[in-house]
Amino acid sequence: MRFDTLLVHEGQSSQPVTGDVVPPIHVATTFDRSPQDPVTRFYGRGENPTREALESCLAALEDAPFALTFSSGQAAAVAVLSLVPPGSKLVSSDDVYGGTYELFQTLGRFGIEVDYVDLADPERRDAAITPDVAMVWVETPTNPLLRIADIAAISARASDVGALVVVDNTFATPVSQQPLALGAQVSLYSTTKFIAGHSDVLGGALVYRDSALHERLLAHRSVTGAVPGALDCYLTHRGLKTLSLRFARQCANAASVAASLGESPFVGAVHYPGHSDHPQHDVAVRQMSSHGAMVSFAYLGDPETLLGGTRLFGAAVSLGAVRSLLALPASMSHRAIPRDDLLRRGVTDNLVRLSLGIEHPADLIDDLSAAMRAGMRGHAREGADRP
Ligand SMILES: *Cc1c(COP(=O)(O)O)cnc(C)c1O
Numbered sequence: 001m002r003f004d005t006l007l008v009h010e011g012q013s014s015q016p017v018t019g020d021v022v023p024p025i026h027v028a029t030t031f032d033r034s035p036q037d038p039v040t041r042f043y044g045r046g047e048n049p050t051r052e053a054l055e056s057c058l059a060a061l062e063d064a065p066f067a068l069t070f071s072s073g074q075a076a077a078v079a080v081l082s083l084v085p086p087g088s089k090l091v092s093s094d095d096v097y098g099g100t101y102e103l104f105q106t107l108g109r110f111g112i113e114v115d116y117v118d119l120a121d122p123e124r125r126d127a128a129i130t131p132d133v134a135m136v137w138v139e140t141p142t143n144p145l146l147r148i149a150d151i152a153a154i155s156a157r158a159s160d161v162g163a164l165v166v167v168d169n170t171f172a173t174p175v176s177q178q179p180l181a182l183g184a185q186v187s188l189y190s191t192t193k194f195i196a197g198h199s200d201v202l203g204g205a206l207v208y209r210d211s212a213l214h215e216r217l218l219a220h221r222s223v224t225g226a227v228p229g230a231l232d233c234y235l236t237h238r239g240l241k242t243l244s245l246r247f248a249r250q251c252a253n254a255a256s257v258a259a260s261l262g263e264s265p266f267v268g269a270v271h272y273p274g275h276s277d278h279p280q281h282d283v284a285v286r287q288m289s290s291h292g293a294m295v296s297f298a299y300l301g302d303p304e305t306l307l308g309g310t311r312l313f314g315a316a317v318s319l320g321a322v323r324s325l326l327a328l329p330a331s332m333s334h335r336a337i338p339r340d341d342l343l344r345r346g347v348t349d350n351l352v353r354l355s356l357g358i359e360h361p362a363d364l365i366d367d368l369s370a371a372m373r374a375g376m377r378g379h380a381r382e383g384a385d386r387p
Helices: 003-009 049-061 073-081 098-110 122-128 151-161 211-224 230-240 243-262 281-287 303-309 339-345 361-385
Strands: 066-070 089-093 113-117 133-139 164-168 186-190 204-208 267-271 294-299 325-327 351-355
Touching: 003 049, 003 243, 049 066, 049 204, 049 230, 066 073, 066 211, 073 098, 073 186, 073 204, 073 211, 089 098, 098 113, 113 122, 122 151, 133 151, 151 164, 204 211, 243 267, 243 294, 243 361, 303 361
Parallel strands: 089 113, 089 133, 133 164, 164 186
Antiparallel strands: 066 204, 186 204, 267 294, 294 351, 325 351
């Protein structure tokens, strides 16, 4: 079956007794083990049929035998970080999700050193991946600057030194980017974002091919207990069925909005991998089947006025949902990162990040233009009032 068919069918077989075309939500926390029932499940922390249906679909989307879901993207990250031996080194994209950075801050007490590197730069990337590195953590496109790292090149280099490659594929989704096919060992998702897609359920997932890895990750999840509930799995799986359709519209909207931002007098640099002048546009074209649904840009007016001035764009963190969202990374999603670090990486106070939803693109452009114009007036007045 092809990708779009798998989205709808995998893990969704009709029920033998009742004929339901949608599998029921299994809420049982424990399973009958009387001798006449050949039961393979024991306890809900370890096994749950609703969770397994979602996992079989997520695995199939990357042609992988294994997927494990978690109560959040962060819980999935903690599980995969349990593979890094104490005292070793982790190389990470420098422009990384704020929560990932905060999580990495806690690794010091295990003696794990984190080296933040611009993995989009081939020279720095190759110099950083040395034999003492146990794991390379790749976020591509990065958040919020949408730089692109070459997953195949990183994976080749990492395999030379025996390091595992984990790709946070939350922004690209399996529709657009297949990290395992490019040589990475683990794809990580915050399913909270595009996979579930409606801003109404938290979740995380790991997708991978290695059975020894599966034993370790499954054991970690069972003992630490960060499993998603059955209703959450159901909602995530329900959202997943429309991922291709939603993402195609979201990407088209991102292209339209990025084009209009490029022509706006209120806008400085626009960060969008689909523009031919994006520094890693060629890598994006090679490893992604679309340019994604995220755009960021430097706004020349007052960012706070812009944040409060849109009607359609929600002023909120998070991304990937049917409703468009607008955020200021420096004061919202990335506020835990020291200001100097942010500025050094180009995350300025006026950097605006958009997550495009599925609304009509002309309405989104009108809404954004009106809010930007209002923010410019405020800004000009403020400037004029100053002595
Ligand atoms: C949101 C996000 C996470 C964390 O996921 P949660 O579901 O919020 O725990 C990790 N990586 C990226 C890129 C994200 O956007």
